[in-house]
Every structure is written in structure tokens, then in C-alpha cells.
Amino acid sequence: MSEIPESKIQSVRNDFPILSRTIYGKPLVYFDNAATTQKPRAVIDAISNYYLNDNANVHRGVHYLSQQATGAFEDVRKKVAAFINAGSPSEIVFTRGATEAINLVAWSYCESFLNVGDEIIISVLEHHSNIVPWQVACERKGAHLKVIPVTLDGELDMEVFGQLLNDRTKMVAVSHISNTLGTINPIAGIVAMAHSKNVPVFVDGAQGLSHGPVDVQELDCDFYAFSAHKMYGPMGIGGLYGKASWLELMQPYQLGGEMIEKVTFANTSYNEIPYKFEAGTPNVADVMGLGAAIDYLQGLGWNFITSRENDLLKYATTRLLEVEGITIIGTASKKAAIISFLIDGIHFFDAGTIIDHLGIAVRTGSHCTQPLMDILGINGTLRASMAFYNTRQEVDKLIDAIHRVKTLFA
Amino acid sequence: MTINETIDQLIREFNQFDDWMDKYNYLIEMGRSVPLIDETQKTDSNLIAGCQSRVWLSSEYKDGIIYFTADSDAVITKGIAYLLIRVFSGHTPTEIVEAETTFLDKIGLKEHLSPTRSNGLLSMVKQIKLYAFAYQVKEKNS
Numbered sequence: 100m101s102e103i104p105e106s107k108i109q110s111v112r113n114d115f116p117i118l119s120r121t122i123y124g125k126p127l128v129y130f131d132n133a134a135t136t137q138k139p140r141a142v143i144d145a146i147s148n149y150y151l152n153d154n155a156n157v158h159r160g161v162h163y164l165s166q167q168a169t170g171a172f173e174d175v176r177k178k179v180a181a182f183i184n185a186g187s188p189s190e191i192v193f194t195r196g197a198t199e200a201i202n203l204v205a206w207s208y209c210e211s212f213l214n215v216g217d218e219i220i221i222s223v224l225e226h227h228s229n230i231v232p233w234q235v236a237c238e239r240k241g242a243h244l245k246v247i248p249v250t251l252d253g254e255l256d257m258e259v260f261g262q263l264l265n266d267r268t269k270m271v272a273v274s275h276i277s278n279t280l281g282t283i284n285p286i287a288g289i290v291a292m293a294h295s296k297n298v299p300v301f302v303d304g305a306q307g308l309s310h311g312p313v314d315v316q317e318l319d320c321d322f323y324a325f326s327a328h329k330m331y332g333p334m335g336i337g338g339l340y341g342k343a344s345w346l347e348l349m350q351p352y353q354l355g356g357e358m359i360e361k362v363t364f365a366n367t368s369y370n371e372i373p374y375k376f377e378a379g380t381p382n383v384a385d386v387m388g389l390g391a392a393i394d395y396l397q398g399l400g401w402n403f404i405t406s407r408e409n410d411l412l413k414y415a416t417t418r419l420l421e422v423e424g425i426t427i428i429g430t431a432s433k434k435a436a437i438i439s440f441l442i443d444g445i446h447f448f449d450a451g452t453i454i455d456h457l458g459i460a461v462r463t464g465s466h467c468t469q470p471l472m473d474i475l476g477i478n479g480t481l482r483a484s485m486a487f488y489n490t491r492q493e494v495d496k497l498i499d500a501i502h503r504v505k506t507l508f509a
Numbered sequence: 510m511t512i513n514e515t516i517d518q519l520i521r522e523f524n525q526f527d528d529w530m531d532k533y534n535y536l537i538e539m540g541r542s543v544p545l546i547d548e549t550q551k552t553d554s555n556l557i558a559g560c561q562s563r564v565w566l567s568s569e570y571k572d573g574i575i576y577f578t579a580d581s582d583a584v585i586t587k588g589i590a591y592l593l594i595r596v597f598s599g600h601t602p603t604e605i606v607e608a609e610t611t612f613l614d615k616i617g618l619k620e621h622l623s624p625t626r627s628n629g630l631l632s633m634v635k636q637i638k639l640y641a642f643a644y645q646v647k648e649k650n651s
Binding site: 123446447448449451452453456463464478479507508 | 529530533534537561562563582583584585586
């Protein structure tokens, strides 16, 4: 057993109201945390409290509520900056999530810095949202997309990456953690190699921020995108970390109120960073929820989170491999608690349908990584992605469910 | 048998299952035992993409009647595709166009027609209706 007492795990589970519900009359086993994590009561309360007591538009009014809302909103920006050790809160842009952050950089950076014949490097592991914006930017600018392959274990082929980097490379955009295989990519190494050629690095951190501490200054990445809903916060909010030196040079890609300094009918000058990238009324309530999520994670501490998740990853991997006919897809040496697997001779959709009826939420399909599936020569997988609130008993239930599936389809 | 009679028969068949597992067992049996489509018809043009499971649907129009065949790479999806074929195949374009498609609700398989499933079945129903509509238009113009 893990060293953390059962009572502590149960008390953490009690923080998440949804974990006590039933599905088809059975206790919910939630193993789809890579799609979205569940929310602790503190996050839910922060959102409802904002609407119950504090709602006002930010950065706009002299009245008390507006000032209070603005203060609380900017406090969360500071909290995010401290959470990932950004150099300054002005390097944090609030977005709808990681996808919008990627689109922001793919448009704003590429508009100024990508030219005909240039190249952008991504990897085979990327989620569609870290492929398509760069692909379209390349089409728009007459540039080319280059792709880092993976080894059989699901690790990035760093040798090929070295070969792909050249004078025409204008951006390297890679995920921190693969949402399909769980591979933790060697970001610091990628950044060092790219920077040696003066190429900036964009990190899709959608899966990165929930599993362990992230220090953007230590990683030295130029951009880092994240989604609150994958780190126990609300949906519809997330952010972009960008080095101030880059953000200053980039043009805004959405225009409107808030992001301007002075508007006349002749021309408009833009606000300073980060505000020039935050057109329109922001999603203040969910920013409050994001702040509460960060407080919650810091209250738990990374030691608790990583030791729980490592224990579950190890336990689930061992138990899955005990089942005859199971293949784990993605066996990188450094992995987050995300396990993709196949059951020999049984379609993942068939297996997933039965497992669902047993109250266990796993994801099936291509996980928005079709190019990776094509390369692996499969149509999809079953994926169990675990969080600190999951238990070994829940892993046992999954294993039992897999045995039932095997009997049913035998 | 009319479309509605087949639907009533399906509802009777499924009412005998108290347990969801029995229902799925039945679907799995169907999915396994029924030869649904000729291998040569499993073409890309007959493929209905779903990101979960893939469905092939082929149609043939003979003497005013549409005959459907279908297949899937997933057994449960194939079992449900078989139910859809039983209901819709062998009818006139007008009968199919006017037929109700909510019978899967009544046999407790509603979730398989939800867009989030992306198992290809919702697209299959749409495609069946579309074929029927196209043949109906063709009939009127001929």
C-alpha cells in the first residue's frame, strides 16, 4: 500500500462532491481525469460566491464592487504567476483554455515572425489542438510543418529532433505530457536544444499542470499554455504564460474593449501586456474558481499529489499487465498517471460500453490524437487516466470489469 | 411487416430482458452471428466515420424498395446496426422518410444514438433517411 493513510485519501475524496454519486446504481469510478478533472467544493463555492456576492465588471468602474472584483481578478493572476514561477503577473494572459492560448500564439507570433519557407516543429504526440493551429499558420504564411517522431515506447526521438532544428525553424511546439500515452516530454532538454538555435519553444501544458510542479523559468520555455478544468478548476478558463519579451513584440489577435489604450476613428493604440491580449469582458467567475483550484492544490501539496499518482500508475500498470491479452500503449520511462491500453480481440468501443455500465468512466477512441493513432496503426485505445483522489480499490474494480468484458466477448 | 410492426416486435423482444447485461449479450450475439454486408461493400465511400467505431452502410434500390446492409468494426455497434437494418430495410423511400427514429429510446439503447458516442450510429440513421429521401426525389422525377 501507499504510505498515505486511507483516512487522508477518504477525506480528500470528500472534498469532491461528485465522487459520491452513483452511475447505473454503482459507485462512480472516475478514470477520465485527462479529459477533465472533478472539482473540489472550494472551487464550486468560489464560483457561486462570486455570483452571489461579488459580481461586477472588472477594470471598468470606480464603484466598490468593480474595484473589489478587479482586485480579486488580478490577485488570481498573481497567484497563477507564482504557481508556475513566471517572472511577472504581466506574463499571464487569461484565455478560455489551452486551446485558445495555442491559437493566440499561433496567430500572433506567426503573424510577425513566420515567413515563406520557414518551419515549425511539432511532435507526433500532439493533441489536435496543438497541431491544427500551427498547420493553418504554416498554410497562411507559406511555411512548413515538421514533426518529431516517437520511439516504440512513445518517447520523442530527440536525435531526429536535433536533425529537424535548423536556421529556418521559427517555433518548436510540443506537449508537456501526452494526453494519450502519458509520456512526460523532456521539456528542459528540448528548450536547451531549440534555444541554442535561437528558436522559441511553446509548451502545451494542458496535461502538465495537474501532475506536478511546473517552473517556467527553470524550464526556460517561451510559452506555456494550460486549462483550469484539467487541474481541478472550472471549464472555460485557462491561460497562457509568455515571456514578456515575446508578448511585447506580438500583435493582439482579438480586438475590442479592455485591450485598447486609446481609440479614435483614425487609429487605436493597444493596452500594455497582458491586457492587449484580453479583449472583452473576461470570465471573472471562473478565474475565481481557478484561484480556488490553485489554493486547493497547494493545500494538498505536490508531495501528496505525485506520490498518490505514481502509486496508482505503478499499481494499475502491474495489475493490467497481469491480465492476459492486455497491451499497454505507451511505455515511456517517465509517465504521468495516464494509461492507454488494448484488450486483445475486443474493440475498445465494445469494452468501453460494458465498462461504462459497471459505473467506471474510461475514455475510448483516438483521444484527439489521430495522427499518433495512424502511426501506431490502431484506431483508438481505452484510456484510464488517474488522479490523486482515485484509489487502488477503484483500479481493482477496473480489472474486474475487464475480466467481465473478456468473458462477455470470449 | 410494416416499419411500426417491426419496431413493436423489437420492443417486445427487448422487454424480456430485465438486466442490461442480458440486453448487451443479445446485441453481441446479433453482432457476431449476422452476416451483414458483403466485404466488397466495405469501401471508403460506404464508410460512416465515427471516432469510436466505424460503420459501413450500403443501399440498393430495387422495384421501388430500398435494401440496406451494414457492418461495424465493433460488435455492439454491429448489433445495433442490425436492429436498424431490420427496421428500415425492405421498405419504400416514402415509408422510410416518414418513419420515426426514436425506437432505440424505447428499448433502452438511447445513449447509442447520442452525438457524443460518435459510434457512427447516429450518422447511420441520418444516412438511411438521406438515401430514402434521395430515392424518393428520384422516383418523383422519373
